[in-house]
Amino acid sequence: MALLDMTATELAAAIKEGKTTAVDALNEVFERIEAKEDTYHCYVTIDKEGALKQAEAVQRQIESGELSGALAGVPVAIKDNMCIKGMLTTCSSKILGNFVPTYSAEAVINLQKAGAVIIGKTNMDEFAMGSTTETSAFGATKNPWNTDCVPGGSSGGSAAAIAAGECFYALGSDTGGSIRQPAAYCGIVGMKPTYGLVSRYGLIAYGSSLDQIGPMSQDVTDCAAILQTIASHDAKDSTSVSTQDTDYMSALEEDVKGLRIGIPKDYFGEGLDEDVKSAVLHASEILREKGAIVEEFNLSLVDYAIPTYYTIAAAEASSNLERFDGIKYGYRTKDFNGLHNMYKKTRSEGFGEEVKRRIMLGSFVLSSGYYDAYYLKALKVKALIKKAFDDAFSKYDIILGPVAPTTAPQLGSSLSDPIKMYLGDIYTIAVNLAGLPAISLPCGKDRNGLPIGLQLIGDCFTEKKLLRTAYTYEKARGAFGKAMEQTGKAAALPEKEGM
Numbered sequence: 001m002a003l004l005d006m007t008a009t010e011l012a013a014a015i016k017e018g019k020t021t022a023v024d025a026l027n028e029v030f031e032r033i034e035a036k037e038d039t040y041h042c043y044v045t046i047d048k049e050g051a052l053k054q055a056e057a058v059q060r061q062i063e064s065g066e067l068s069g070a071l072a073g074v075p076v077a078i079k080d081n082m083c084i085k086g087m088l089t090t091c092s093s094k095i096l097g098n099f100v101p102t103y104s105a106e107a108v109i110n111l112q113k114a115g116a117v118i119i120g121k122t123n124m125d126e127f128a129m130g131s132t133t134e135t136s137a138f139g140a141t142k143n144p145w146n147t148d149c150v151p152g153g154s155s156g157g158s159a160a161a162i163a164a165g166e167c168f169y170a171l172g173s174d175t176g177g178s179i180r181q182p183a184a185y186c187g188i189v190g191m192k193p194t195y196g197l198v199s200r201y202g203l204i205a206y207g208s209s210l211d212q213i214g215p216m217s218q219d220v221t222d223c224a225a226i227l228q229t230i231a232s233h234d235a236k237d238s239t240s241v242s243t244q245d246t247d248y249m250s251a252l253e254e255d256v257k258g259l260r261i262g263i264p265k266d267y268f269g270e271g272l273d274e275d276v277k278s279a280v281l282h283a284s285e286i287l288r289e290k291g292a293i294v295e296e297f298n299l300s301l302v303d304y305a306i307p308t309y310y311t312i313a314a315a316e317a318s319s320n321l322e323r324f325d326g327i328k329y330g331y332r333t334k335d336f337n338g339l340h341n342m343y344k345k346t347r348s349e350g351f352g353e354e355v356k357r358r359i360m361l362g363s364f365v366l367s368s369g370y371y372d373a374y375y376l377k378a379l380k381v382k383a384l385i386k387k388a389f390d391d392a393f394s395k396y397d398i399i400l401g402p403v404a405p406t407t408a409p410q411l412g413s414s415l416s417d418p419i420k421m422y423l424g425d426i427y428t429i430a431v432n433l434a435g436l437p438a439i440s441l442p443c444g445k446d447r448n449g450l451p452i453g454l455q456l457i458g459d460c461f462t463e464k465k466l467l468r469t470a471y472t473y474e475k476a477r478g479a480f481g482k483a484m485e486q487t488g489k490a491a492a493l494p495e496k497e498g499m
Contacts, residue, residue: 008168008222015073022055022073042161046120070225072115077167080121083202092136095350105202107230122157128206135354144483149408152182159186169217177428180440184403184453195435196241199234205320207313210432224248251464257291262396264299279444279452309429311378318362386434393459403453
């Protein structure tokens with residue numbers, strides 16, 4: 001098997017057994033990057049020299065027996081909103097175009113302790129605000145399945161890098177679906193953990209009550225290994241939760257007998273593409289055949305999720321982004337007249353249109369006279385959404401549905417209509433509002449050969465149950481296949497899948 005055809009855990013096992021080395025694996029990745037990066041634009045920063053030094057050091061530790069974990073020696077990509085000491089971290093924004101942190105995110109540190117080799121930082125929607133990776137100040141990323149389409153967002157660079165073979169796995173962040181939606185569009189696995197399970201220390205904040213770092217991978221086994229590595233209590237993050245049971249690899253069993261799965265009727269109404277609907281319902285039938293009890297139910301409050309999310313997220317963003325003023329770090333305008341003029345010009349020039357739109361919306365809903373009417377009301381609806389999920393989980397172990405209403409849209413089609421882009425998050429944002437875990441994995445392709453994502457949602461801290469369900473489905477589904485090496489042309493649907 002070629003190195004780039006291996007999953008992360010398969011590669012780590014091969015390195016441990018002496019069949020290859022961390023350096024050889026990294027060189028293979030860099031060859032792929034050199035061949036494909038101009039087409040896909042997955043990365044903002046690539047640290048070739050630093051990565052090679054890491055690979056050499058990690059290889060020595062593996063050979064001496066110091067490192068033996070499931071990810072030791074495997075090249076990884078990090079979304080560009082997670083700080084890495086000494087490495088440019090921009091959030092794909094002009095305003096942080098020269099920012100080099102003096103510390104690393106806790107999740108990154110956990111990966112480094114496990115022997116991960118960091119390739120560089122992946123492209124993203126600016127400050128994670130977007131669903132297509134087109135709002136990046138450094139240009140759009142393209143979907144490896146069809147380069148005329150978006151890879152999703154905001155973690156689109158991470159998803160595309162995995163799909164293109166430019167890394168073996170990656171970290172993303174999920175504020176309203178920013179791991180799960182690009183994972184669905186790019187035909188990979190992506191998981192948003194329970195809020196607080198993975199430290200947010202070192203993650204540049206968008207919506208502090210919603211943001212969560214999570215794994216993006218080729219399969220469910222890799223996803224479990226990554227989550228097991230990055231999940232930890234962190235005193236530096238006041239929202240970090242201490243949990244003893246983080247052995248997520250032990251959950252990888254083919255067993256859903258008696259598992260109660262609920263399918264929200266609200267998720268299968270108007271606006272859902274027929275190909276997506278058919279593939280997701282077919283996946284539910286596979287789980288039923290494996291012994292799960294599958295029922296439809298009314299989740300309610302779905303229509304209120306989008307306005308609630310964008311009110312809260314924008315309010316938190318307007319507060320979090322106040323710190324970027326041109327004084328302490330980052331971009332500063334060259335020509336200004338006085339302090340206040342410098343603030344205005346720096347922020348006007350440094351932020352992109354979508355970020356400025358959300359800052360203005362957030363400032364509006366927090367302003368005197370509108371706080372009660374919008375922000376406070378959104379917080380009340382958020383509590384009602386959490387209660388609706390609590391009621392659902394009193395009856396069901398897992399909630400099953402689509403990740404997005406459609407497959408990956410064409411480049412340029414979403415930015416012209418921001419409301420349409422926001423509506424694309426309808427099935428993912430409620431999970432963040434309720435602080436729940438959810439996983440996306442491929443369940444078929446549409447008539448154009450583009451991947452379709454299946455979303456499984458669990459109650460708080462039921463990651464093991466989610467992983468077991470996803471693993472069971474993945475094994476029953478069989479190999480999904482990888483993005484075709486074609487520019488501007490969708491991959492053909494393999495006959496053996498029959499989806």
